[in-house]
Amino acid sequence: MIIKKLTIGAFASNNYLVICEDTKDAVLIDAGGDYKSTIQQIKDSKAGLKYIFYTHAHLDHISGDRELKKNLQLKTFLHKDDQFLVEMFKEQLKMFAMPELDEPIIDENINHGQKLDVGNLKFEVIHTPGHSPGSVCYLVEDALFSGDTLFADSVGRTDLPGGSYEQLEDSILNRLFTLDENIKVYPGHGSSTSIGYEKQNNPFFGLNSRI
Numbered sequence: 571m572i573i574k575k576l577t578i579g580a581f582a583s584n585n586y587l588v589i590c591e592d593t594k595d596a597v598l599i600d601a602g603g604d605y606k607s608t609i610q611q612i613k614d615s616k617a618g619l620k621y622i623f624y625t626h627a628h629l630d631h632i633s634g635d636r637e638l639k640k641n642l643q644l645k646t647f648l649h650k651d652d653q654f655l656v657e658m659f660k661e662q663l664k665m666f667a668m669p670e671l672d673e674p675i676i677d678e679n680i681n682h683g684q685k686l687d688v689g690n691l692k693f694e695v696i697h698t699p700g701h702s703p704g705s706v707c708y709l710v711e712d713a714l715f716s717g718d719t720l721f722a723d724s725v726g727r728t729d730l731p732g733g734s735y736e737q738l739e740d741s742i743l744n745r746l747f748t749l750d751e752n753i754k755v756y757p758g759h760g761s762s763t764s765i766g767y768e769k770q771n772n773p774f775f776g777l778n779s780r781i
């Protein structure tokens with residue numbers, strides 16, 4: 571498995587190109603920002619990009635959808651509980667004073683526990699509501715793509731439409747901190763971390779914050 575981190579757009583969101591080394595099939599985890607400059611980078615990687623797995627539907631994670639689809643044949647996946655945010659896409663752009671863009675098109679709604687294959691890589695969908703109702707994390711081998719649910723030394727905000735601090739706490743404690751401590755965490759913003767480190771040190775829900 572090859573993981574390439576692409577940090578792009580006005581919100582510096584991390585999108586990850588994940589490539590199966592055996593088959594060269596690839597998935598993009600989130601597509602925020604302007605993709606005009608990064609499409610070449612994706613083509614240069616010689617990977618066969620087939621899918622976009624969205625962690626949630628805030629504009630800084632989905633705004634590159636249409637631009638990418640103009641250039642590549644892609645199938646997109648999102649949890650159904652964030653579909654309302656896709657419908658609110660134009661409002662989201664207005665809220666952040668961003669230029670007009672066409673609304674993303676979601677091909678398939680996914681559920682908790684669903685398995686998604688990319689070449690020989692097996693991704694598992696972990697539904698982690700809280701930052702948004704349909705936020706999910708994707709687990710593949712020893713890597714977790716955590717979107718805006720869990721960050722290095724932080725967690726996602728819960729003051730946006732459909733957000734809930736109680737749900738976020740429940741998701742992180744019962745669905746993420748129960749995973750193997752060696753799993754590396756690749757968040758939607760900022761640097762990478764691990765389940766073990768955050769379980770101990772996360773200032774919101776880590777063990778050290780509870781003493």
Ligand SMILES: [Zn+2]
Nearest residue numbers: 626628701718
């Ligand atoms: Zn978000």
Ligand SMILES: [Zn+2]
Nearest residue numbers: 583630718758
């Ligand atoms: Zn974000």
